[in-house]
Amino acid sequence: MRGAAGREPFARLVREHGPGVHRFLVSLAGPDRADDCWQETFLSALEAYPTLRNPERVHAWLFSIAHRKAIDSHRKAARDVPVAEPPERPAPEPPPRNGELWSLVRELPPKQREAVAHRFAADLSYRDVGDAMGTSEEAARRNVHEGLRALRQRGEVLRA
Amino acid sequence: MISQMNMDLEAGLRGQDGPGELDERLLQRLADGAGRRGLLDVAVASTDTPIGSLLLAATGEGLVRVAFDIEDSDQVMEQLAARVSPRVLEAPRRLDPVRRQIEEYFDGRRTTFELPVDMQLAHGFRRKALGFVAAIPYGRTASYKEVATGAGSPAAVRAAGSACATNPVPIVVPCHRVLRTGGGLGGYGGGIDRKEQLLRLEGALL
Numbered sequence: 613m614r615g616a617a618g619r620e621p622f623a624r625l626v627r628e629h630g631p632g633v634h635r636f637l638v639s640l641a642g643p644d645r646a647d648d649c650w651q652e653t654f655l656s657a658l659e660a661y662p663t664l665r666n667p668e669r670v671h672a673w674l675f676s677i678a679h680r681k682a683i684d685s686h687r688k689a690a691r692d693v694p695v696a697e698p699p700e701r702p703a704p705e706p707p708p709r710n711g712e713l714w715s716l717v718r719e720l721p722p723k724q725r726e727a728v729a730h731r732f733a734a735d736l737s738y739r740d741v742g743d744a745m746g747t748s749e750e751a752a753r754r755n756v757h758e759g760l761r762a763l764r765q766r767g768e769v770l771r772a
Numbered sequence: 773m774i775s776q777m778n779m780d781l782e783a784g785l786r787g788q789d790g791p792g793e794l795d796e797r798l799l800q801r802l803a804d805g806a807g808r809r810g811l812l813d814v815a816v817a818s819t820d821t822p823i824g825s826l827l828l829a830a831t832g833e834g835l836v837r838v839a840f841d842i843e844d845s846d847q848v849m850e851q852l853a854a855r856v857s858p859r860v861l862e863a864p865r866r867l868d869p870v871r872r873q874i875e876e877y878f879d880g881r882r883t884t885f886e887l888p889v890d891m892q893l894a895h896g897f898r899r900k901a902l903g904f905v906a907a908i909p910y911g912r913t914a915s916y917k918e919v920a921t922g923a924g925s926p927a928a929v930r931a932a933g934s935a936c937a938t939n940p941v942p943i944v945v946p947c948h949r950v951l952r953t954g955g956g957l958g959g960y961g962g963g964i965d966r967k968e969q970l971l972r973l974e975g976a977l978l
Binding site for chain 2: 619620621622623624626627630631634647650651654655658659661662713714717728732733735760763764767
């Protein structure tokens with residue numbers, strides 16, 4: 613039995629999508645800021661949930677909120693640390709095990725960075741990546757591939 | 773060659789350290805934040821008792837649901853989302869007072885619950901009947917007929933039975949204290965064994 617408005621209990625969304633959203637935020641915002649972003653993401657979602665238009669697209673919806681929170685967090689960090697650093701660059705953080713790779717991801721252009729995080733940290737299909745970013749599946753695929761190509765090049769430069 | 777490199781790269785990106793399950797502290801923080809912002813419409817938690825695990829749910833008004841483990845907890849949560857609010861969140865701390873009193877009850881240290889109760893899931897005659905049931909003292913019993921009479925409709929014995937069967941807050945509203953005329957146990961939402969256990973605990977049954 614579904615809710616009258618087809619709405620699942622919010623607790624189930626948290627259990628189902630919470631881990632993926634957290635991985636996504638660790639990738640995009642870095643491990644230090646991921647918890648705060650995660651908290652803000654789910655509070656915003658909880659507030660808007662009863663009036664959400666398309667409950668069946670909840671997955672893409674959550675990740676688009678998470679993405680906004682990650683951007684807000686970058687902006688806030690840039691304001692708080694008035695250092696001569698490119699503003700979209702996150703503050704240095706202790707990397708997770710494959711943190712080196714992800715810190716390269718965080719230096720990609722925004723669309724590629726977001727697409728790669730959706731695809732690999734959140735484990736979304738290309739269609740869902742497109743949904744979450746408001747683009748076509750094709751564009752999502754392209755963004756991911758361009759991101760991967762850029763990462764490969766950066767990797768080779770670093771190894772050389 | 774290139775696709776091999778791509779696969780290595782993808783494997784590296786996927787092999788991220790991260791919880792497959794959420795850190796409980798994150799969940800607790802979310803529940804606390806939701807409470808502060810007035811977004812915690814339905815708080816849920818479970819608690820272990822000698823008669824199995826109970827699912828508890830509370831609104832801002834009070835305890836709104838107690839479910840035995842023979843009910844599917846997914847379904848109970850869906851029912852809460854549909855009938856109360858979809859803002860259902862796990863919030864164990866919010867239900868600490870309820871859990872404490874239930875624990876004391878099963879330890880035999882508590883004979884009355886001092887908890888706000890939200891009866892919004894019971895309507896009409898059923899709610900009236902449960903209002904009468906709520907006043908049956910610890911260790912005592914009443915018949916379905918007495919419940920019907922107490923609720924103002926002496927002939928509605930069957931309806932009194934279904935009021936008990938659909939009681940949204942068993943144990944706290946003690947429908948286990950309602951028996952057939954003549955002492956037969958009657959039915960129980962949590963199963964007849966549980967009813968017997970509760971009555972024994974209260975000394976109403978030897």
